[in-house]
Each structure stands twice: as structure tokens, then as C-alpha cells.
Amino acid sequence: MRFSSFASIATLVASALAHSTFQQLWINGVDAGTSCARLPTSNSPIGTQASNLACNTYTSSSNVCSIKPGDKxxxxxxQQPNQRTCSNEAIGGQHYGPVLVYMGAVADAKSANPASVGWFKVSESGLVSNNPDYFAVQVLNDNCGHYTFTVPDVAPGDYLIxxxxxxxxxxSSSGGAQHYPGCFQVTVGGSGTARPATVKFPGAYSNSDPGILVNIHQSLxxxxxxxxxxxxxxxPPIxxxxxxxxxxxxxxxxxASVPTTTPAPGATGIGNA
Incomplete structure (x- = not known):
């Protein structure tokens, strides 16, 4: 993507007005709302080496949502708490970049310390097209802030998403990448056996990683x-x-409403993104 210097300045100004958080969860198209979310207490960005990079700062939840391998x-x-309207971008201000989803096995999803969790990535989307450049965040905005992944064949138990x-x-300068993480408390059923290799947050990224230190105001x-x-x-390939x-x-x-009660296991709903 190409920007004039004026557009780049406008992007910097807009960045102060376009912060966001992950707030709601859907299971097989069933709206779980904020019922099992560790709701972020701030929509401000987090640095690559920040101590709260795993799950942001959050309000704890007393609920755990039930999922199983193969679920969508x-x-x-x-951008704002309890916001669900599709008339606003999920994250505006040309905050383009990747969307990623991790899971981490824990003894108790309601009390686990995110900094101590071992995380494995289960889905990702980055630059979806390069002619011209179009990023996963733009696809997220096209879909009213929704991003769907499939639960892999992991062993049963409690997890954080x-x-x-x-x-x-x-x-384009070191430390400039802005992270917007959010976590959800789940228990995985079924008969999966996988226990994938894990990373820690902070620690999984460095300020010099090519996907962290990058100038997107040029054609990539x-x-x-x-x-x-x-x-x-x-x-998928770019x-x-x-x-x-x-x-x-x-x-x-x-x-428009935001459920605070976890859905019944096995319920079906409206679809996926």
C-alpha cells in the first residue's frame, strides 16, 4: 500500500482514536457474549515486551465456556466496551496488520496467571493480498470484528484462548508495533490427545522480528x-x-445485546466469519 506524507500524518493522528479490544466469543455460531471473557480494562495498545502482553489488563470472569475439537x-x-455495531470499524485508524489466535492449557481457566501459561498458535492471517496490499485487520473490519478458527485436536481440559x-x-521503528490481545476462559471436551509445543508472552516476539519491525507504508x-x-x-498463500x-x-x-451467560454445549447458531 502507498501513502502520501499527508496520509501518514493522518494515520498517526487517527491512531490515538482507534484503539480496540477483543470482547465477545461465539461457539459454532452461538453467541456467548462476554460470559467467559477476561474483559480488558483498557483499549490502549501494549508493547511487544510488556508484562501484560499475554491477556492485557483485565477483569476476571467466574465463567468458563465449553468447546471441543472441531468446533468453530x-x-x-x-473499539468500546459492549460495542457490537457494524457501523464502526472493529479497529480503525488504519491499524493494519495480522490477526492471530493462541490457546494455552491451564489447571484452572478462572484463576490461571497468563504470564505463566504456555501458548500454542492455532490460527493466523497476515497479508492476504499484495496487489494492492490488504491485511487481515481489513478483513476483520469487513466482518464486523469477527474472526473464526477451528479448535484443534487438543487434549481435554481447561484452556485460555x-x-x-x-x-x-x-x-517502521523499533517498539512501534501495537498489540491488542484479549483472552477467554474455556474447557475443552472430546478425546483429543495433542499437547503442542508452546511459547510464553512476553518472549514469543522480539522488537526486531520481521513481522514486528516493518514499514507497511510501501508495497509489500x-x-x-x-x-x-x-x-x-x-x-492461505498471499x-x-x-x-x-x-x-x-x-x-x-x-x-445489539451482549449475553453474559455461557451457551449450552452443543447449541447451534448463525454461522462463522
Missing amino acids: VTVEMH RAEVIALHVA ATYKIPGPTPYGFTA ATTAWQPKATWNTALQP
């Missing part, structure tokens, strides 16, 4: 998504033709 789980991001946007609009042929290789998932913005999430069915 959707994380939802918006960690969703993250990395905004790269000022990442490639982009290396930060962090480990996802377990059980391979992102398209070399213009990306056609489209919503795979049914925005017409986007609710």
Missing part, C-alpha cells in the same frame, strides 16, 4: 507473521490479485 470458535473485536491484533501503522510482496507456526492450521472486500459474517444478524 469466533472472537469479536470492537488468546486473540490478538498487531497494528503495524507505526512499526511478502509479510512474515510473527510467532510460532500454528498447530493444525496453514494460512493473493497476487486485488482482494475483493466481502463479509463472510452475516452482519444482518449481528446482535
